Amino acid sequence: MSHIRPMTTNDLTAVSRLLGQSWRRTYAPIMGEENTARLSDERHAPEKLAEELADDNKMSFVAERTDGSIAGYAMAAMDEKGDVTLDRLHIEPREFGSGLAVDLLHAVLAAHAGIPSIALEVIEGNDRAIAFYRKHGFEVAERRPAAHGVGGHASLIMRRLLPRA
Helix, strand or coil, X not given: CEEEEECCHHHHHHHHHHHHHHHHHHHXXXXXXXXXXXXXXXXXXXXXXXXXXXXXXXXXXXXXXXXXXXXXXXXXXXXXXXXXXXXXXXXXXHHCCCCXXXXXXXHHHHHCCCCCEEEEEEXXXXXXXXXXXXXXXXXXXXXXXXXXXXXXXXXEEEEEECCCX
């Protein structure tokens, strides 16, 4: 059983580890091991996560088990126009199918109540994530070259309209 709560600086090392493992597992078959490791190491270092955590336009959540370990992580960012993007949602493999990813998604959605929609970017080939997001009301709005320095790959921009409060 896990509890969803806002991320704190005490979570930086555990979240960095979770992200690194998740990225390598998910994206190495798509982008190659070396490219995946390099990108993850650049973007998911505890120092980078600390910068994001200090950014008032970003909200981060963790799923904490009763033993204090971190089982999942989600982060959403709001831009200057007020548009929100779900930038990350990662859980440990042993939590697949447990509902934990849904709980993290709901925490992000609840934290942004009142906005018209939320978007996300997912690299084509990440079929598990694409299916998850479709199941939870996201639809493909655009296909474009992938961000994250992933040359030669495409991303899907998915969007979910949110009910008005």
